[in-house]
Structures are given as structure tokens and as C-alpha cells.
Amino acid sequence: MKRITTITAALCIAFSITAHADFAITNAQIHTMTDEGTLPSATVVVRDGRITAVGADIAIPEGVEVIDAQGRQITPGLFDPLSALGAMEVSLVEESVDTTHTGRYGAGFDLSSAINPRSSVVGVNRIEGVTRALVVPSAPYGGAHSVFAGRAAAVTFSVSPDETVVRRGAALIAYLGQRGGGLAGGSRAAAVQQLREALDDALDYAEHRDDFEEGERREYAATRIDLEALQPVISGGTPMVIFADRASDLHEVIRLKQDYDLRVIVAGGAEAWLVAEALAKHKIGVVLDPFENLPGSFDSLNATMKNAARLTEAGVTIAFAQGDSHNPRNLTQVAGNAVAHGLDRGTALRAITVNAAAMLNLNKRCCAVRKGNEADLVLWDGDPLETTTYADAVFVRGEKVSMHSRQTRLRDRYRTPTGDLPPAYRRP
């Protein structure tokens, strides 16, 4: 019975809101992800794509559409910080995958021009609340390659594909540990050396660019395009996302941060809880998969479901990602499991919405439900972290997402698989 009510409500929203319209959602439980915390019964007003007011006693401006949330919950859009959204259609169809290349670029490989906002994968995940992602390159498997996978793009998946916001070079992706060792020729120590050599080259290059151009500087291991990509990293502006799991490798990450004064984010971090105090002290955030609890490799012997809770307790900022190319929509389930294993709800919600953006320095006008921010909002039909909850409505930069995807169309075509004419004649 409850289910029917919420579906009806969702349809009302669908019919009453047009793209670009100004609107207010009233009577909502709003998880603001700011110091305001969760507002039990509040209103959010959106005009021209931005949030103009949030709170319990908000005067609704004249002429804006009003949506009664009937007590339903609102969160910011979900943020996948280790994503392939828009850069991969079918994982095993190589020609549809642009996250990996075996060419000569290392740090300089820039994924941003490969983003396809019309990808089916974007649509499938956006109707379930995923509005933003850090789309990350990945190094190839099975051979020597730079320990840098390249430059990641921060993407906002706007309703209109042509209005997709792609921020180039939002982070630089690198590998240490077992994976880094594989790329560097077999030893994780060589990965550290390769990484440090590149940073040293980049520092030298920064000081002596002109000499380099004139061929009057020593030879660098890194190419010019890689050295350029490293400049915003050594200046401390652009974060370096370093994949590493084993505790000893995480100590290496800390040393790198200290020696080069970098902004560093750990990705993976299966054993991060073992070095939680040190990570907290050096303000290194961790992007982790709370499901990772098996000793899947010798780098993750101490993987545990309690990783998220223990890191949080130690004061480490965390965000969640599974590195799942097709199902970042499951970030809510992932966060729910972390809660079941001791993480507080507030942190769990932040770990799938605002924390990654903060780590990446993308939180100037994103992603919390705060006055002045871009309006990426999800209205849920229940507890957002529950397995049985769906998004009733999704807004990106104030525009309402059409709740259809390739998958919903396949579903609707085959609702009744038999009939007078074959299903191919039905175009839902």
C-alpha cells in the first residue's frame, strides 16, 4: 500500500516539473551534508539550477513549482570517485573502452576528451541518483607501463548531454603496491622509485623550463607531456590519487606526501585501518570499498568490513567507491553495509555524496544541500541506504532527470514477452 502511494507521488512530480523550472521541495527530510546535518521537515528552493534556500521555515517565492515530498528523504546526488562513467560502454568490448591505453602517455594521459555523456551507463545510473563522478584512467594489465595511469576528469552528468560539465585533470592517478610493482617491472620498490623520479623531474622542469625547451637541461625520464601533467600536482593544487592497499605501502604514500608536499588521496586502502592514526595526522583521505573484506591478495591480508568505521573513528576522511564500471548506483547499498558494520549514518552518507568532492577540492559549489550550491538532489522513496529504496526523482544542476534508461525500456518492452506482434514492434 505504501509502495503504491510513493509511485503515485513520483508520477505527480514527473508531470508537474519541466526542465529548467524553478521549484521548491517541501516537507522533506533533507540530509544537507553541511553542519546543519539532517533537517527533519524542511524545504529546499531551487532557482536557475542553484539552491537559493534550505531550511525549516522558508518562504517559497511566488511562481515556483511546489513539490510536496510527503516526508520523503533528500540527499545530494551520489558521487562515484573511482568511475568509468561515460568512458566505457561494455567492459570486454575493447573498442568501447577508453579508460585504458597502452600508448606512450603516463601522467600526461588525459581521459577527459573520451567522456560520452550519451553512454547507456550514464543514463542507467543517473536515474538511480548518480550525478557526479571522478572518471579515472587505469593502467593496462600484463606488462610494463608508467606507474601513472593519467589524469582523471571530474564530471557532472547534466540532463542535457551537451551541458555535461567535464573538469579536466581533476586528479592524477598513480599506483603503488602490488599493482604499481607490476607496472614498474616486478617490484613495488621500483614503483616508488619511478614515482619519485617523475616528481623530481617535474620539479626540475618547473625551475628550468626554458633551458629544457632549448635542449640545455639534463634528460628526464618523463616526457614533456607527462612533466606538464605533474606541474599542478607538485604545486600542491591537484591531488594525486594513489592506489595502495598494504599498510607498508600506505606508509610510503605518507612519506611521498611529506617529501613533496603533495595533496594525496589513497584509493583502495584495504589495510588503511592499520595506519589510521598516521593517515589522519597527515590529512590523507581514503577512497575505499567497504565490501572488501577478503584477503584477495597479499596486499590486502587485513581487509575487514570494519575498515570504514575504524578510519572514521581515527579521524580519517573517507569516501566509497567500488571501481565498478556499471553499477555505481549500488553506492547506497555499500554505504548501508558500512553502517551495519559500525559506521555512523552521517559519515556513510557523506562518503557517497560530498566527501570525495571535498578531497578533490571540487566542493566550492558542490555538492552539499547548501544555499548557493548547484542543485544536484535525489528524492528517495525510503531510507536512501536501503536495498529496497529507489530514487523517485533526480535533479542535476536544477534540471529534472527523465526516469527512463535503456534498461527501463527493455523492461517495458518485455513486460509481456508474447503478443500479436513480436516485442521488436514495441518502443516504450
Place this chain on the structure above:
Amino acid sequence: MTRGVIVSVWFGASLVLAGCADREADETRAAYASTYSPLPAETLLIKNAVVYTGTGSVLDPGAVLLKDGRVAAVGETLRAPKGAKVIDAQGRFVSPGIIDVHSHLGVYPSPGVAAHNDGNEMTDPVTAEVWAEHAVWPQDPGFNAARAGGVTTMLILPGSANLIGGRTVTLKNVPSRTMQGMKFPGAPYGLKMACGENPKRVYGSKGRAPGTRMGNVAGYRAAWIAAERYRRKEDAAANGKGEAPDRDLKLETLAGVLRGDILVHNHCYRADEMATMLEVAREFGYKVTAFHHATESYKIPDLLAEADTCSAMWADWWGFKMEAFDAIRENVAMVDAAGACAIVHSDSSIGIQRLNQEAAKAMASGNRMGLSITRAHAMTWITRNAARALGIEEETGTLEVGKSADVVIWNRDPFSVYALADQVYIDGALVYDRRDAAYQPASDFELGLTVEAGGVQ
């Protein structure tokens, strides 16, 4: 003379011999047969719980009596027999032990190092002669993690590189020094087959058949033709006509399928390919017990219902390969709604730890599209229907009187993301307790290597 018969004879014997010394038992059992015996159990009444029976029903309040390893009674309220232990499960939920019909635990164990890759005999497209059980490493830490997720029974399959990958094995999820100590007594063998991209990619890339889906089907048919010839020779010899053929491990297994003793578990994604595989089965007179992955079953639920073939599916995996591109969230629900047998499976050492959540997601997607699927019904996707596909529905899969006391007590509704298994029982024996370290077994691999052996929790 078939494997299935031998195993079921042993199952009868095992009941008689329970409690005898190992050596006595050894003299009577067949090679490779189960040596499983239940862990110590006491008579236990679980009361005041919400009980999902696995039959599609729910009892609220509900009680289950576990006695002599079996479900002795199920009802709204039950009286504890004298001397029985009583758990007042007020506010908690009870379900049958969860069954995963698609797991590679033990054959692709953790850590996932090359030395552990024992699931695919990628040396020939038809390797019906290999048995998954001969590669199962009982020290795989994944077994413990799965148990903490309420999984009491699993089908371990060879991988999908081959057209015919070998025999599957059904295991009880108890810690054991040997695979045989986990082997489900009386469970029929299965045969792993695979459609589509994997076999043609693996062998096509080596420049040998199959290199196309055409080659795949030709490969199955050639294998069944040989099996049919072998079976006829064996049958004739049994009737005193001619000499029995030399024993051939490959054909012995395939003939077991043709005789109906070994169940076919067929990895297959696309609707059109599943339809073709039903025709191969029709040509050679065997039955496809279950299609696994079956991401397009929602396109042909009528054909699957007619063939009485189960679909073992994920809740939401898609897009990782071309043949998985049309997967939709509602697959399980739509197959179920059409009256075909629906199962939620994992194929993952991570996913197996929360099949309850996967069933919840599959249920929610169906309800979102307007179906009315109850939680009690969705529970059948990971219990009764799974037991049916493994041919062990008389033994386990529901909380009905006489069945194995494979039971999970959840701290809350298992369809919630926040639910955790508090206690897990197999044949009435406590095998896992979330709050008691004495019942949180850790594998040898973890011991002395990890900070907290059994870090799976």
C-alpha cells in the same frame, strides 16, 4: 551403476553409521564420497522470531524447533521439549540457511594468486572428465565469510571457459580439513556447461574450435553424440549384449547426464542462446536444470517455464561483456512472475556474503514495476528454488519438518541492508555466532598471517 546411485546409497549408510568410528565408515563408503558428519548439536527452540519458512510463507510470531539435526517443528508458538536450549529471538528474524547455486569458492580461492587458479581446465573445450571437487581448497577464507552471511550450502562449479567444464560439487559450508568433509551427502552431481563468448574467445584465440557460437553448438553436439554411443554400449552390456566399453571418465559423466543422474548447470546469457541450448537438450534427451547468469531470461520466461528450467541470476550485474548488455534489474522478478523458477546467485566471493540483499534488490525492482512480491516469496529465490536446482529440495532449503536444520537467525529483517546473521546452524549445529569468537572459525591461511584471523567480520 551410476554415480548418483552410489552416492545415494552412501547417504543412507551415513545415517546408520553416524557415531561409529571413522575407520568403520571408511570400509563401506565409495571413493570420493562424502565424509561429512554434522558438528555437535543440541536440541534448540528458537521462539518469538519472525520466521521466513522458505516456502513462501512467513510466521509472525514464529518458532522453530531443531532436534537431532532436523527441523522437528515449525509454528507460531512451540513448547520447548525438556532439556532443550531456548533462544528468545524477540525482534529478530529466522530463515532457512541461504543456498548459493553459483560459487567458485575453493577453486578460485583467496588470495587470488595464479597458483590458486583451479577453476578452468583450459586445455580442451570439453573436459567433462574433471571434477571441481578435486580442486576445492577447504582453507579458502571465503567459506568463512560466506557462512557469516548465512550461506549454509553452495554449488561449486568449474569456470566457464569450456563448452563442458566438468562436474560440480555441492558443499555444506562447514569448516573441514578436506573437501569430502564438506561434501553434501546424497546431493546429485552437476555438469557445468557454458554458452557464448567465453568458450569461443578462449579457444578461438588459440586458433582452434570453437571460434564462434556455431562452433560452440557443434562442440556440444559432438560430445553428446559420443556420450550417447557410450551409454548405449553400457546399457547393452548390462543386458548381456556385447562387451562393456572401456571406462572413459569424460563419457561416464556425460552419460550420467543422459540418464538423468547428473544435473546440467548451463552458463548462458542471451535469450536466443538459451533457446538453442534447450534444443540441444531436446535433440539428446537431457534436461537443462538451470541456466546460470541468464541475464536475458526475462525475454523468454514462457520457454523456461515450459522446459521446467530454472534461471539463476544476479540482481543487477550488467554491461561487463557484450552478452550481458541487455541485463535488467527486473530479470529475477519477471522470470518469477511468469511462473518460471527464479534463483538469485552470486558467482562472487563478495556477493555470496549478502545474497539476502541481492534478493531484496531483485524484489524491490519487481515491486517498482508494479508486481506484488512479498518478502516471504522473495526468500524462496535464495532458499527453496536454489535447493530445487541442486536436487536437494527434500533435504534442505525450507523450514519444514524433517528437513536439515539449516537455519539463520538474523539480527533484523534480512531484506534490510543493515541486517547481519547473528547465528548460523547447519544440521542443527551452531557453526557461526556473530557475538561469540569461539564460533568464528578462521582458515589456516589467515592464522598467524593476519592481525585478526577471520577479519571477514
